[in-house]
Amino acid sequence: MALYLTVLGSSSATPSLNRHPSAFLLRSDRMRSLMLIDCGEGTQIQLRRYGICMQKISHIFISHLHGDHFFGLVGFLLSQSLLGRKNTLHVYAHSPLKKILKMILDVDKTVLQYPLEFHTIKSGTHVLLEDDKIQVKAFPLMHSLPTHGFLFKEKGYPYLIKKSFLETHDISKQWVERIKNGEAYVDECGKSYPLEEIAEKENNLRSFAYCSDTAYYPELVRKVKNVNMLYHEATFMADLENAANDKKHSTTIQAANIAKAAKADNLLIGHFSARYKDIRPLQEEAQTVFPRTLIALEGVTFKI
Amino acid sequence: MALYLTVLGSSSATPSLNRHPSAFLLRSDRMRSLMLIDCGEGTQIQLRRYGICMQKISHIFISHLHGDHFFGLVGFLLSQSLLGRKNTLHVYAHSPLKKILKMILDVDKTVLQYPLEFHTIKSGTHVLLEDDKIQVKAFPLMHSLPTHGFLFKEKGYPYLIKKSFLETHDISKQWVERIKNGEAYVDECGKSYPLEEIAEKENNLRSFAYCSDTAYYPELVRKVKNVNMLYHEATFMADLENAANDKKHSTTIQAANIAKAAKADNLLIGHFSARYKDIRPLQEEAQTVFPRTLIALEGVTFKI
Numbered sequence: 001m002a003l004y005l006t007v008l009g010s011s012s013a014t015p016s017l018n019r020h021p022s023a024f025l026l027r028s029d030r031m032r033s034l035m036l037i038d039c040g041e042g043t044q045i046q047l048r049r050y051g052i053c054m055q056k057i058s059h060i061f062i063s064h065l066h067g068d069h070f071f072g073l074v075g076f077l078l079s080q081s082l083l084g085r086k087n088t089l090h091v092y093a094h095s096p097l098k099k100i101l102k103m104i105l106d107v108d109k110t111v112l113q114y115p116l117e118f119h120t121i122k123s124g125t126h127v128l129l130e131d132d133k134i135q136v137k138a139f140p141l142m143h144s145l146p147t148h149g150f151l152f153k154e155k156g157y158p159y160l161i162k163k164s165f166l167e168t169h170d171i172s173k174q175w176v177e178r179i180k181n182g183e184a185y186v187d188e189c190g191k192s193y194p195l196e197e198i199a200e201k202e203n204n205l206r207s208f209a210y211c212s213d214t215a216y217y218p219e220l221v222r223k224v225k226n227v228n229m230l231y232h233e234a235t236f237m238a239d240l241e242n243a244a245n246d247k248k249h250s251t252t253i254q255a256a257n258i259a260k261a262a263k264a265d266n267l268l269i270g271h272f273s274a275r276y277k278d279i280r281p282l283q284e285e286a287q288t289v290f291p292r293t294l295i296a297l298e299g300v301t302f303k304i
Numbered sequence: 305m306a307l308y309l310t311v312l313g314s315s316s317a318t319p320s321l322n323r324h325p326s327a328f329l330l331r332s333d334r335m336r337s338l339m340l341i342d343c344g345e346g347t348q349i350q351l352r353r354y355g356i357c358m359q360k361i362s363h364i365f366i367s368h369l370h371g372d373h374f375f376g377l378v379g380f381l382l383s384q385s386l387l388g389r390k391n392t393l394h395v396y397a398h399s400p401l402k403k404i405l406k407m408i409l410d411v412d413k414t415v416l417q418y419p420l421e422f423h424t425i426k427s428g429t430h431v432l433l434e435d436d437k438i439q440v441k442a443f444p445l446m447h448s449l450p451t452h453g454f455l456f457k458e459k460g461y462p463y464l465i466k467k468s469f470l471e472t473h474d475i476s477k478q479w480v481e482r483i484k485n486g487e488a489y490v491d492e493c494g495k496s497y498p499l500e501e502i503a504e505k506e507n508n509l510r511s512f513a514y515c516s517d518t519a520y521y522p523e524l525v526r527k528v529k530n531v532n533m534l535y536h537e538a539t540f541m542a543d544l545e546n547a548a549n550d551k552k553h554s555t556t557i558q559a560a561n562i563a564k565a566a567k568a569d570n571l572l573i574g575h576f577s578a579r580y581k582d583i584r585p586l587q588e589e590a591q592t593v594f595p596r597t598l599i600a601l602e603g604v605t606f607k608i
Contacts, residue, residue: 014386015379021379041375066412071378075371082317100407109448109449
């Protein structure tokens with residue numbers, strides 16, 4: 001199993017020619033549909049640019065209601081309607097967005113031609129979505145508006161049956177299910193097969209945590225403990241820590257400290273201030289604390 | 305004198321990778337500041353792409369409240385605030401936009417750091433802006449929402465003083481003003497100079513009419529009579545006239561017929577449906593009726 005994260009927008013509030021406002025696409029091997037995380041202005045054009053089928057997006061998660069995280073949403077919703085979408089779209093966001101959407105659609109005199117389900121993100125930590133394939137949890141960040149991070153965890157059976165065993169034994173569907181859930185197999189003749197001989201622990205279910213926008217917030221560490229990839233905003237370099245504190249954003253070093261304390265496999269930084277034309281120094285600075293720091297380059301897909 | 309029109313967005317409602325939602329920049333030799341006409345999603349990035357100084361934009365005219373004509377506005381307003389704008393920005397639009405702006409800025413908890421003056425476009429034809437340099441008039445189009453076109457007319461003195469006369473006579477500022485307004489000059493010795501000898505009629509004041517979105521609407525002809533350039537939407541080719549009628553849009557031929565009847569110097573067509581990958585056939589079709597048809601290519605500046 002794997003998760004794949006495509007960067008669509010890596011800019012902070014004022015976009016530049018090469019950096020768009022926040023938007024990320026997440027795909028899981030376990031899901032047919034796609035998930036969009038934040039939807040800054042121009043996201044629908046970025047999706048086109050990178051050849052992503054927009055109708056496959058089933059869930060959109062909006063971290064907070066600063067414009068650079070949602071100004072592309074209404075355009076996306078309207079275009080989907082014009083393009084003939086019929087399948088349900090789930091939007092997860094803080095409650096005022098529902099009123100904004102309603103007002104704009106009313107003025108536009110548009111009735112979307114597909115079901116739109118709005119799910120309110122509440123305060124505190126809570127599960128937004130859970131099925132047999134994925135769990136998505138929201139947890140609070142520290143910013144100037146109510147803001148949540150999201151933790152995506154692939155779900156699956158605790159055990160994988162060994163291929164060699166499947167090839168040499170004719171196992172019923174029911175038994176496949178029972179073994180994957182950790183039961184030793186007993187065949188028709190009463191012969192017992194210890195679990196460790198016929199199956200191995202599934203340790204390839206992946207997790208991704210998204211934290212944008214936030215001030216340095218050590219509370220985060222326990223929320224994102226041991227994730228395979230942590231996206232943490234790094235609007236500023238360390239010399240602008242005071243500006244970061246004032247604006248409730250983070251520096252490269254602060255992001256790296258969170259990743260280190262959380263024992264993340266990898267850290268991805270983004271939400272870069274427009275003042276940085278060259279963003280490699282931000283990566284290099286974060287790497288002094290957390291060497292496995294990657295940088296959000298638009299159009300790049302990271303396998304998690 | 306001249307007007308310069310830069311195309312920032314030539315798409316109809318669903319943008320494509322190479323065509324953005326409606327936005328146009330108008331500059332007059334007579335004005336220091338710039339005017340933006342419509343502001344679809346991504347306009348601020350298009351302005352950057354074509355190297356336009358956003359702080360110089362003093363007036364924004366929004367034709368109607370379909371998303372593809374204003375979803376870039378709030379992002380533009382917020383970015384201007386973050387970038388330190390101090391000078392007043394005038395926005396002309398239909399009244400619901402004021403409520404939408406207020407709601408979004410309230411949710412965003414943003415107080416713009418510069419004065420924003422909202423001017424309501426009313427029903428019928430009326431002057432939106434008039435000073436000694438330009439007049440801007442709104443006139444109704446025929447669309448599925450209240451929609452207005454805009455007529456921009458440069459203003460100036462009725463006469464230009466001949467260079468040769470200025471070089472050989474020492475004329476006071478007051479007399480320059482009086483001659484430009486059509487008065488014959490009398491020098492200190494009482495010698496009279498007939499107007500036609502010292503000045504010529506100013507016939508270089510330019511006009512531009514913007515008509516998007518609209519069904520075929522012959523009433524328009526008298527509103528845009530004799531303009532130097534008419535922008536008229538041409539969402540569809542002539543074979544889709546029924547679709548155009550249904551959606552209250554126009555075809556190439558309909559746009560060309562308006563330009564021909566209005567005796568416009570030039571016609572510029574745009575707002576192309578995403579179904580047309582190659583837009584040259586739209587130009588060729590319009591040219592069968594109105595040979596001086598130009599096509600809205602993004603990034604191109606037309607001297608009017």
